[in-house]
Amino acid sequence: MTSAASNFAARLASAIGASRVSADPAECTEYAVDEIVPAAVAKPSATEEVAEIVRFAALEKLALIPCGNRSKLEIGMPPSRYDLALDMTGLNQIAHYDPGDLTVGVDAGANFNDLAAPLFKQKQFLPLLVPFYFESTIGGIIASGLDSSLRHSCGTARDFLIGAEFVDGTGRLCKSGGRVVKNVTGYDLHKLLIGSLGTVAVITRLNFRTFPAPPASRSFVLSFSAPRDALVFSNLVERSPIRPASLDLVSPRLIELFVEAEKNSSQPPTAALKGEFPAGSWHLCVSVEGSPQDCERASREFAELAASSTAKPAQFVTLNENEGAGLWHYVSQFISFLLEACPLTAIFKITILPSRLAPLLEQLRALADQASLPYAVLARACGVLYFSLLLPSDEHESLNSASLQPLAEATSAVFSFCTSENACAYLPWCPNQLKRQVNTWGSPRADFGLMRRLKSAFDPQNLFAPGRFL
Amino acid sequence: MHAGLLRDLEKLLGSSSVLFQPEDVLLYEYDGSVEKGRPDIVVFPTTTQEVSQIVKLAVKDNVPIVGRGAGTGLSGGALARIGGVMIVFARMNRILSIDPENQRAVVQPGVVNFDLTLAPDPSSQKSCTIGGNVAENAGGPHTLAYGVTANHVTALELVLPDGEIVRVGSAQGDAPGYDLTGLFVGSEGTLALVTEITVKLTRKPEAIKTQLAIFDSVDDAAETVVDVTARAIIPAACEMLDGWTLRVVEDFVHAGFPRDCAAVLLLEVEGLAEAVTAQAAAITDVCKTHHAREVRLARDNAERELLWKGRKNAFGALGRLAPSNYVLDGVIPRTKLPQTLRHVREIGARYGFDICNIFHAGDGNLHPIVLYDPRDKGQFERAMQASAEIIRYCVEVGGTLTGEHGIGMEKAELMPLLFSDADFDLMRRVHDACNPACLLNPGKIFPLSKGCGEIRIRAKSSSRPSPS
Numbered sequence: 001m002t003s004a005a006s007n008f009a010a011r012l013a014s015a016i017g018a019s020r021v022s023a024d025p026a027e028c029t030e031y032a033v034d035e036i037v038p039a040a041v042a043k044p045s046a047t048e049e050v051a052e053i054v055r056f057a058a059l060e061k062l063a064l065i066p067c068g069n070r071s072k073l074e075i076g077m078p079p080s081r082y083d084l085a086l087d088m089t090g091l092n093q094i095a096h097y098d099p100g101d102l103t104v105g106v107d108a109g110a111n112f113n114d115l116a117a118p119l120f121k122q123k124q125f126l127p128l129l130v131p132f133y134f135e136s137t138i139g140g141i142i143a144s145g146l147d148s149s150l151r152h153s154c155g156t157a158r159d160f161l162i163g164a165e166f167v168d169g170t171g172r173l174c175k176s177g178g179r180v181v182k183n184v185t186g187y188d189l190h191k192l193l194i195g196s197l198g199t200v201a202v203i204t205r206l207n208f209r210t211f212p213a214p215p216a217s218r219s220f221v222l223s224f225s226a227p228r229d230a231l232v233f234s235n236l237v238e239r240s241p242i243r244p245a246s247l248d249l250v251s252p253r254l255i256e257l258f259v260e261a262e263k264n265s266s267q268p269p270t271a272a273l274k275g276e277f278p279a280g281s282w283h284l285c286v287s288v289e290g291s292p293q294d295c296e297r298a299s300r301e302f303a304e305l306a307a308s309s310t311a312k313p314a315q316f317v318t319l320n321e322n323e324g325a326g327l328w329h330y331v332s333q334f335i336s337f338l339l340e341a342c343p344l345t346a347i348f349k350i351t352i353l354p355s356r357l358a359p360l361l362e363q364l365r366a367l368a369d370q371a372s373l374p375y376a377v378l379a380r381a382c383g384v385l386y387f388s389l390l391l392p393s394d395e396h397e398s399l400n401s402a403s404l405q406p407l408a409e410a411t412s413a414v415f416s417f418c419t420s421e422n423a424c425a426y427l428p429w430c431p432n433q434l435k436r437q438v439n440t441w442g443s444p445r446a447d448f449g450l451m452r453r454l455k456s457a458f459d460p461q462n463l464f465a466p467g468r469f470l
Numbered sequence: 471m472h473a474g475l476l477r478d479l480e481k482l483l484g485s486s487s488v489l490f491q492p493e494d495v496l497l498y499e500y501d502g503s504v505e506k507g508r509p510d511i512v513v514f515p516t517t518t519q520e521v522s523q524i525v526k527l528a529v530k531d532n533v534p535i536v537g538r539g540a541g542t543g544l545s546g547g548a549l550a551r552i553g554g555v556m557i558v559f560a561r562m563n564r565i566l567s568i569d570p571e572n573q574r575a576v577v578q579p580g581v582v583n584f585d586l587t588l589a590p591d592p593s594s595q596k597s598c599t600i601g602g603n604v605a606e607n608a609g610g611p612h613t614l615a616y617g618v619t620a621n622h623v624t625a626l627e628l629v630l631p632d633g634e635i636v637r638v639g640s641a642q643g644d645a646p647g648y649d650l651t652g653l654f655v656g657s658e659g660t661l662a663l664v665t666e667i668t669v670k671l672t673r674k675p676e677a678i679k680t681q682l683a684i685f686d687s688v689d690d691a692a693e694t695v696v697d698v699t700a701r702a703i704i705p706a707a708c709e710m711l712d713g714w715t716l717r718v719v720e721d722f723v724h725a726g727f728p729r730d731c732a733a734v735l736l737l738e739v740e741g742l743a744e745a746v747t748a749q750a751a752a753i754t755d756v757c758k759t760h761h762a763r764e765v766r767l768a769r770d771n772a773e774r775e776l777l778w779k780g781r782k783n784a785f786g787a788l789g790r791l792a793p794s795n796y797v798l799d800g801v802i803p804r805t806k807l808p809q810t811l812r813h814v815r816e817i818g819a820r821y822g823f824d825i826c827n828i829f830h831a832g833d834g835n836l837h838p839i840v841l842y843d844p845r846d847k848g849q850f851e852r853a854m855q856a857s858a859e860i861i862r863y864c865v866e867v868g869g870t871l872t873g874e875h876g877i878g879m880e881k882a883e884l885m886p887l888l889f890s891d892a893d894f895d896l897m898r899r900v901h902d903a904c905n906p907a908c909l910l911n912p913g914k915i916f917p918l919s920k921g922c923g924e925i926r927i928r929a930k931s932s933s934r935p936s937p938s
Contacts, residue, residue: 100700100805101834123702147644156644158652159621172892180801182618182833182873184607184656185881185888186915187897191620191652200648212702241676241742293744351642353572383572383642426646441646447638450630450904451648457899469647 008060008083009040015056016042016049031085033065033468034078034432038085045090047165047173047204054202055171057084057463065465066198068109068137072144075428076197077440080467088139091204096179099124103162103179105207108139124210127154129328131335139203145195146428149246149331152382153289154211157194163207164190166200169459173204181209192454198465200458214289217245219324220302222313223281227251227365227377229311230284231358234381236305237286238354242298245289248331251377252280253390257337258330273330274323278315285331287324334378334386335429344391344404346411346430352423354383360421361385364414371410385423387414391431399433408437419443441469472510475531479513479555482523487514487561498538498556502594504796504850505546505879507913509536509556516561518627518635518665525663526633528555534912535631537659539580539599542592544797545878547606547658551913557663559601566666573671574624574641579604579664589616589672592874593782604664607656609874611707611781614832615740616672618874620655627666628654631910641668653900658876659911661904675740678706679750680768682777683735683757684728688712688815688827691733692808694760695831698737699804701756703749708832709736709781712811715788715826715839716780722787725780726773731763735831736781784828785839791824792841798857799875800864804834813863814838821856835873836864862887877915885917894920 009023022028023040031041042064044050057064063081066088067073088109095105099122106115112133119125130136130146147156154160163177176189192200224230230249237244250258255277262273277283288298299318306316319327330337338345352360357379364387368375371389378386391407401408411427411434418425419442427440452470456462480488489495489512499508510533515521528535534554541548550556563580575586579601583592591610592598602608604626609618616622624643628636639651654661685691691710698705711719711734716727727734735757739749754765768774788795802810811827818825818840829837838860842853861871865887872881889897894916901908901916908922 098803098805100696101803102699103803155617155621158649159617168892168896170892170895172895173890174893174896175889176893178868178870178888180803180834180869180873182609182613182801182830182835183870184609184618184874184876185871186877186885186893187661187900188607188620188652188656189896189900191649194649194652195646196648212704215702243741290742290745291748293748294742297742297744349646351640351644353569353574353641355569355571384644422641424640424642424645445645445647447636447645447650448647450636450638450650453903454648454650454653454900457903458896460899 008062012040012042012053012056016044016052020044020049028085031067031070031087033073033082034435036079036082038065038082040083041085041087043087043090047091050086050091050202050204051167051171051173053086054167054169054463058169058171058461061461063463063466066139066202068140069111069135071132071135072140074432075144076468078432078435078467079465086202089137094118095205102210102212103181103207104210105179105205106138107205108203109137112136112138112141119210123213125213126208126210127151127160128157129332131333133332138206142194142206143196143198143203147384149248149328149380152247152380153243153245158191160209161190161194161206162209164193164203165205166193167202167204169201169461169463174201177207179207197468199455199469200464202464216292216295217287217289217321217324218295218298219285219287219319219327221275221317221319221327222284222286222306223278223315224284224311224313225281227282227361228358230282232311233305233309233313234284236309237302238381240301240305242288242301244286246285246287246328247381248285249377249379249381250283250285250331252282253374254334254338254376254378255283257341257376260341261337272326274319274326275317281314285327287328331378338376338388339429342390344407344431345388346407346427346434347386347388348414348425348427350385350387350418350423350425352383352385352421354381356421357383357385360423363417367410367413367417371406373406373410401433401437404431404434404437408434411438415442472531472533475527475533476511478527479511479524482527483513483515483520498541498558499549501541501546501548502544503546503878503880505549507546507549507551507879508553509550510553512556512558514558514561518629521557521629521663521665522633522635524555524557525629525631529631529633529907529909532909534909536911537601537605537663539602540582540597542594542598543602543606543878544799544875545872545880547876547878547914548602549879551879559599562665570671573673574668575671576666576668578666586669587671587674588669589613589622590619593785600667600669601664604655604667605657605659606874606876609830609835611709611830614708614830615704615706620652622670623651623655623667624670625668626651626654626664628662629665630662631905631907639668658878658914660901660914661910663910677743677746678738678740678774679746680774680777681737681750681753682766682768683737683762684731684764685733685735685762686731687761688733688811689808690760690762691735692811692831694735694757694762695807696805697756697760698753701752703752705737705753705832706740707736707738708830710734710827710829710831711736711781711784712827714824715784715828718791719780719784719787722790723780723783725776727780736777788826788839788841792843794842794844796840796842796853796857798836798838798840798860799872800836800861800869801873802834802836802864802867802869804832806867806869807831807834810836810863810867814860817856817859821852823853823856833873834869858884879914882915883917885915
């Protein structure tokens with residue numbers, strides 16, 4: 001650490017208290033983003049301290065990255081500067097919960113699970129079972145902008161985040177939205193925080209609309225030999241009067257990873273993965289929620305659809321509530337299973353209109369085959385495709401730009417193909433080394449200039465996570 | 471005034487697309503609010519390119535620009551507060567594409583809401599435009615289950631004040647980076663002009679059941695609303711009309727509202743046939759628990775439509791009660807409904823006004839309507855004071871200034887009730903990032919003291935006394 005760095009840590013310590021600042025190299029290493037280690041870590045315990053730290057950073061022109069439990073810091077490009085980590089986990093209270101109003105306000109550093117528990121007690125929930133949710137803070141979930149299987153029925157954070165408080169780049173506490181479910185007062189600035197990776201503001205408080213828990217649920221796994229058939233079937237399901245809560249397609253390789261993980265795990269996760277999955281099949285995972293009668297009817301109608309459809313599933317399995325919980329746990333955490341099984345994985349998030357999912361998927365599979373790279377897929381029927389290229393892991397040892405070349409080339413090919421197909425694509429997860437060769441944000445979009453201007457409006461000195469996005 | 475600009479605009483659009491005679495532009499100085507603001511020139515472009523050219527011409531001459539749909543807005547959002555060029559989108563009214571398979575439509579801003587199967591259904595839906603809905607982030611009775619306009623817009627084409635045309639969002643909706651669509655929807659035309667909108671279309675549910683619950687006390691009706699949610703039922707719509715309102719509506723629409731009751735709730739549930747039957751029964755139970763005199767189920771579509779006609783035409787019917795009325799739009803946490811309605815009654819009594827209530831009870835979105843005579847200047851000012859007091863109370867109990875009508879000119883001076891100087895500074899910087907010269911819809915959203923310097927001076931002469 002340079003003396004300048006240690007100086008700023010000491011000055012910051014005298015401003016907000018020595019116990020709130022650490023310049024211990026070992027501790028700082030834990031806050032590394034893409035192997036870039038900050039010179040100090042600040043751990044505020046109150047909103048005013050956050051503002052003070054940002055004002056200090058503004059004065060000293062320090063780049064800072066806010067973080068929670070650090071489970072998703074690899075998303076985005078490596079920061080161009082990174083002096084100070086801002087650990088938000090000390091702000092972790094539920095500010096208000098009004099079950100009758102279906103609203104909750106929570107500090108950014110609160111763990112998702114600590115919020116889920118009181119909601120569960122009131123038979124309510126937040127549809128944010130995104131990858132890594134069980135080890136995430138609420139602020140981290142929003143800043144990473146990840147979606148969940150329940151987006152099919154509940155939407156994404158933009159549909160139920162109703163207000164926020166945050167510290168802007170001038171070190172002042174600001175807010176937008178409020179605590180009520182309907183509100184058009186002022187600009188909806190909180191929407192810009194979703195997926196901002198800490199580049200816009202430091203989130204301190206988030207207000208949500210909550211959802212009543214359904215009285216019953218049921219899940220179905222339909223296995224198909226061709227993904228096209230699975231997507232034809234998913235379209236039939238969407239056209240039926242039954243509105244599924246989730247509708248995700250899991251590729252053969254991904255389900256294998258789930259099964260392997262289940263086998264190797266010393267203590268199985270919250271719920272077990274139940275069922276036999278025919279090898280080489282694509283699995284359409286469907287859940288329905290509602291009254292027990294609604295679930296019964298869904299069972300009946302899906303079975304009829306399966307029998308009469310031209311896209312016939314090879315297998316149709318119905319799961320009860322507990323069995324379904326096991327399946328959806330694995331599906332929700334598919335990113336971690338992929339990354340564990342193959343650290344050299346490039347995972348794209350691609351969005352496209354639903355009717356074009358099937359042809360896009362065919363082309364991407366052909367592209368992976370051409371590059372001789374195995375792949376895994378999770379597709380949401382509403383038009384979201386997580387496509388991952390898996391670089392075989394025996395190449396770990398000699399990792400250099402040459403060994404990453406096939407992945408780099410395939411990545412560029414995926415990006416250009418998506419652009420030509422009018423699909424939006426970016427690369428939330430990939431080996432850090434790949435970011436030297438590929439921009440994870442993909443082809444520049446026409447609205448990036450406008451985004452840059454808005455980022456400057458929030459953060460005039462570019463203190464917040466510079467370089468991670470734009 | 472603006473002779474050169476006028477000439478350039480006529481050259482660009484043809485003289486049939488440019489109005490400037492006082493008697494012509496007079497028609498555009500009103501919207502659905504109590505505000506006024508007359509444009510100097512009104513233009514009717516037909517393409518995005520024309521909009522971009524108009525903007526460039528106006529900006530070159532430092533002339534303000536205001537976008538306008540059908541002018542049904544209730545907060546003065548589409549008024550030319552300090553004059554300038556008004557861009558009316560009436561001729562950009564084409565549905566460019568409909569994609570039923572993906573449930574998307576691409577439309578121009580002048581398309582009328584009712585021509586699409588869109589979830590947000592403002593009461594003005596037969597005349598209001600999608601462009602206006604986007605500007606105000608409009609709601610409607612069915613937003614309780616389906617959300618507001620922002621939840622149904624996936625992409626926008628914008629014209630920025632430098633004439634640049636930018637597309638934000640994507641047809642699917644989820645695009646990398648910041649959610650610009652989410653920011654621009656509801657920005658009240660102060661950040662950009664919207665020239666093309668991609669909307670999500672909504673599928674019709676298998677079954678709909680509409681119930682009319684009749685109460686002898688407003689408190690009972692309000693408690694019912696709270697209790698329905700407590701039982702984990704989210705109706706597609708949950709509307710309340712108080713006795714005052716429904717008597718007038720009944721005279722006008724003959725919807726079958728009983729004339730002697732204190733309040734009715736119009737409750738609608740949608741979904742699978744079995745589920746809807748069960749939910750309707752559960753709602754009937756809740757209503758009965760709270761002493762509903764009667765709960766009627768609409769027997770068929772005709773009866774259902776009649777009930778909705780009563781609700782959606784209520785504002786018009788109120789014209790029969792008083793020479794004028796002032797429609798408020800405030801939001802409260804729904805559990806505060808009973809106490810807030812009592813408070814609204816007290817305020818009305820204190821100021822000597824009859825205040826009708828007809829509103830989206832399910833999401834706590836109040837629309838108290840103050841009946842007054844505008845010929846009596848003192849009455850108008852008292853009506854504004856009473857209204858400001860109601861809105862203040864909404865904020866006090868944890869609510870907000872507006873749920874769907876927008877801030878516009880109407881509530882700009884009330885913004886400090888919710889926002890600090892730091893909030894305004896940031897909003898100002900966001901505003902300036904898109905609209906640096908403050909030529910796009912000036913004098914809206916921000917209180918005049920926090921607005922652009924020039925606007926502060928120019929608007930002084932035209933603004934009505936602050937309601938506070």
